[in-house]
Amino acid sequence: MAAFIFFAYAAVALAAGLVVIAAGSTRVATRGLFVCMVAASCAYVQMLAPAVAAVQLVVLAGAAVAALRLAVTDEVVVRRRLVSGLALLPIAGLALILVGTWARQYVWAGRELGPGSQFGGAAALARVWSEAHAPALLAALLALLVAAIAGSAGRGHRL
Amino acid sequence: MLPITHFLYLASGLFVLGLVGLTLRRAPGRVLLALVLLLAAPGLLWATFARAWGDGGGQVLAALLVTLTGVYALLGAALLRGRG
Numbered sequence: 001m002a003a004f005i006f007f008a009y010a011a012v013a014l015a016a017g018l019v020v021i022a023a024g025s026t027r028v029a030t031r032g033l034f035v036c037m038v039a040a041s042c043a044y045v046q047m048l049a050p051a052v053a054a055v056q057l058v059v060l061a062g063a064a065v066a067a068l069r070l071a072v073t074d075e076v077v078v079r080r081r082l083v084s085g086l087a088l089l090p091i092a093g094l095a096l097i098l099v100g101t102w103a104r105q106y107v108w109a110g111r112e113l114g115p116g117s118q119f120g121g122a123a124a125l126a127r128v129w130s131e132a133h134a135p136a137l138l139a140a141l142l143a144l145l146v147a148a149i150a151g152s153a154g155r156g157h158r159l
Numbered sequence: 160m161l162p163i164t165h166f167l168y169l170a171s172g173l174f175v176l177g178l179v180g181l182t183l184r185r186a187p188g189r190v191l192l193a194l195v196l197l198l199a200a201p202g203l204l205w206a207t208f209a210r211a212w213g214d215g216g217g218q219v220l221a222a223l224l225v226t227l228t229g230v231y232a233l234l235g236a237a238l239l240r241g242r243g
Contacts, residue, residue, distance in 0.1 A: 021180030
């Protein structure tokens, strides 16, 4: 059952990702990104990381997509042949890694996810935050947030 | 229980799709969308390995990466709006 659920939202996420890069309209691509982020957050939920899923839903699938829909207008898509050719090299490398990883599972299926119900919850993450480098990370996030607010404000209201 | 490789495949697929969009698209808005898609994959990897190794710090870094991606998308959208 868990595998069926995984394959369901993984297929939705990858199909929506394909829409993001293949759609002719930017608005359709932005909607595809929203669906992709929502489907990808299901993976966080399934690996018992609901807090990260909530962050992804709020930040990426909410704020970022809303900002992109406001700012990005439909533009003519132009393909660059040279860049397309160069792009084949890393894509081929990644395809090799993917095929190698796929083939490796017949030798070693990988570490299985152990059972647990509290791992990744809000309390566990709060404990890790308090024990780890929370002050530095929070300072960095605060600085980035201030920069984002300052950058996204209108010309007459910038800091 | 699901093997870890399932999540690695999903993250790799998202990363490859983002990379393809990043290299094949020229319009700044579409490049921005592709980069957001690309940056979503490492967060998934962080959370996956944090779950596999039982280290909650990885999930914190995943949340940080997702937040950074959101801030980046917001800044990019603001720049596009200002330019337009």
